[in-house]
């Protein structure tokens with residue numbers, strides 16, 4: 190088996206098992222975005238890709254695919270070892286998947302450990318009656334873009350600090366598409382007496398069903414769980430009024446104010462996890 194860089198022409202003439210993998214040509218963004226193929230007798234039998242997040246940069250995301258008929262013969266393990274040699278920085282790998290998936294079994298076989306768990310995501314808007322409203326929670330529609338982006342960055346930074354810290358200057362990458370994706374009318378904010386945002390439930394309009402994220406702007410927010418509860422209640426009210434039956438929550442089991450509210454809404458779906466895979 191021979192390794193070489195993944196070229197644009199590999200994608201033009203890719204076999205069906207490789208087409209939908211989201212693979213890109215080697216160094217598509219910079220030196221931290223690398224991709225390779227493995228071939229046997231001149232035929233591509235596996236592809237692999239690593240990249241850093243522009244928000245985090247603490248690990249390389251990794252994706253590997255092996256031709257279905259050639260699995261469980263060590264090609265995936267060999268590709269990971271090759272990708273390890275392409276890393277410009279000595280960072281471990283990171284992958285994610287549903288608990289019972291092949292990719293997680295593969296990651297476990299290569300010595301992975303779990304760094305985060307994401308609960309089932311589907312929430313019926315009818316479940317919102319379990320949550321209480323608050324008068325201090327209003328639509329984000331009247332707030333400026335800069336105010337919302339600043340609150341989003343402050344929230345994101347502490348939520349990820351313990352398990353996948355943000356990198357320097359992360360704010361611009363984090364907020365790059367936010368204004369296009371956010372639904373300000375469905376986004377709910379809890380404000381203090383001076384009009385500062387204490388907590389948010391953000392509704393995103395770029396997906397169906399809509400995605401909802403929620404947390405306090407500061408980790409030590411007094412009454413944070415109650416504020417998040419009311420923000421989510423209002424956001425689900427808006428979606429229910431629009432005839433939306435279901436939304437998807439996006440967060441982590443370690444989110445201290447979001448997770449208890451999430452659990453009360455009896456979500457449906459599969460658990461998934463994020464894992465760190467050691468380089469070899």
Ligand SMILES: CC(C)(COP(=O)(O)OP(=O)(O)OC[C@H]1O[C@@H](n2cnc3c(N)ncnc32)[C@H](O)[C@@H]1OP(=O)(O)O)[C@@H](O)C(=O)NCCC(=O)NCCS
Pocket residue numbers: 251252253254255256259260261262263264265266267284291292294295296297298299
């Ligand atoms: C995941 C994938 C890349 C594994 O490739 P592979 O060539 O079959 O993996 P290897 O043969 O190198 O397996 C290495 C180890 O991972 C584990 N493993 C791999 N696939 C597994 C599976 N389906 N079930 C359980 N363990 C598995 C085993 O411990 C294995 O060692 P062993 O065969 O000595 O027991 C392949 O199944 C695939 O292409 N799946 C679809 C795409 C995908 O899910 N990619 C995500 C990867 S980041």
